[in-house]
Amino acid sequence: MSWQGIEGHDRIAEMFSRAFARGRLEGSFLFTGPEGVGKRSFAFQLAKVILCQSPRRFTSCNQCESCRLFDLHYVPVKGEIIRSEKQALAQQRRAAKKEKSPDGEPDPLHFEIPNHPDFYYISKPADRTQIPLELLIGPKEDRGQSGLCYNLSRYPYLGKRKVAVIDDADYFNEEGANALLKTLEEPPRGAVMILIGTSAAKQLPTIRSRCQSVRFTKLATRDLAAVLVNSGIAAEYDEGLRLAKLSDGSCKTAMEFKDDSFQNFRIDLYQELAKPRPDFVQFSKRFNDFVDEKGKDAQTRRRRLALGLTRAARFYRNLACLLSGDSSVLTGNYDSGPQLQQAAKNRPDLQQAAKNAERTLEALEQIERMGNIPYIIEAWINSLR
Numbered sequence: 001m002s003w004q005g006i007e008g009h010d011r012i013a014e015m016f017s018r019a020f021a022r023g024r025l026e027g028s029f030l031f032t033g034p035e036g037v038g039k040r041s042f043a044f045q046l047a048k049v050i051l052c053q054s055p056r057r058f059t060s061c062n063q064c065e066s067c068r069l070f071d072l073h074y075v076p077v078k079g080e081i082i083r084s085e086k087q088a089l090a091q092q093r094r095a096a097k098k099e100k101s102p103d104g105e106p107d108p109l110h111f112e113i114p115n116h117p118d119f120y121y122i123s124k125p126a127d128r129t130q131i132p133l134e135l136l137i138g139p140k141e142d143r144g145q146s147g148l149c150y151n152l153s154r155y156p157y158l159g160k161r162k163v164a165v166i167d168d169a170d171y172f173n174e175e176g177a178n179a180l181l182k183t184l185e186e187p188p189r190g191a192v193m194i195l196i197g198t199s200a201a202k203q204l205p206t207i208r209s210r211c212q213s214v215r216f217t218k219l220a221t222r223d224l225a226a227v228l229v230n231s232g233i234a235a236e237y238d239e240g241l242r243l244a245k246l247s248d249g250s251c252k253t254a255m256e257f258k259d260d261s262f263q264n265f266r267i268d269l270y271q272e273l274a275k276p277r278p279d280f281v282q283f284s285k286r287f288n289d290f291v292d293e294k295g296k297d298a299q300t301r302r303r304r305l306a307l308g309l310t311r312a313a314r315f316y317r318n319l320a321c322l323l324s325g326d327s328s329v330l331t332g333n334y335d336s337g338p339q340l341q342q343a344a345k346n347r348p349d350l351q352q353a354a355k356n357a358e359r360t361l362e363a364l365e366q367i368e369r370m371g372n373i374p375y376i377i378e379a380w381i382n383s384l385r
């Protein structure tokens, strides 16, 4: 049974349900966990129930004025900062007409944001490295008179409650975090704040200590398959299951697996790694091209590098399994079976395969610490020689 259509997080829903029943669902929460497991969807559904005017057993009624407004959505536009209600309305109109923003492209993920007067959502704009201060406390000329903290302090339009979701909490700077501290520590009466990050370790200590931590884990394969079918990413359950097995519990990874350029790159990658003598110069160029394909944004490029290296690490790990006599990786792994067999024939060296898997994992770890992507690729490829 899924709560509010959310798969795989029943335990967390149960925890909130108990607090809700006792009338104690308030304060600030920090959601952490891998990308693409449904933290944002969970936060939105939680907000819907909190704002619902006649919830039943921790489920939204889907009929009241609040639920009706909550189900109206708009699509966020990349790079656009919403500073006023007027801008938000203009953006919603453009989104409804599927027009491009004057400032940027529509967000590739196309997730929809509830359009409810007592619900606030902010995230890091794609062209910024951190969450801009003006989103929290208004622009310079209007400090304290707009922005999230001000909006939360005003009396709710509909009921008695307000909910704010702050996405990309990994990207707070000191200034932003300080601006938020008072609101986090003591949200206005009836308000709930939900911060979404990837890990507690990435949050500034001042933020971490003021929020109740809620840890999300990666989705079980069956739950992910259900999510993929429900959201239309997979046409039917079998396709969902096949994608889910590849995607390590992450809906985001599953979506990336459906991307043509990644499909092509994976095949090239496996073929190259399976060769008796890979052409490392060519291969380095191919890898760099793949990383740069979706533009110059640093986050996107790091994500592409991580995608490629994760597949390479998986390939070497499976190769080591195969060479040690475990052929189940051929049936369980829809991704690189033929190339694995080829590699096992060409380079039947178990120790080398295990070493290469380890080196690839080391390269993956470097992505967060080092900015220089071509260098990481070069050093990784050299370590495989």
Ligand SMILES: [Zn+2]
Pocket (backbone or CB within 6 Å): 052, 053, 054, 055, 060, 061, 062, 063, 064, 065, 066, 067
């Ligand atoms: Zn309702």
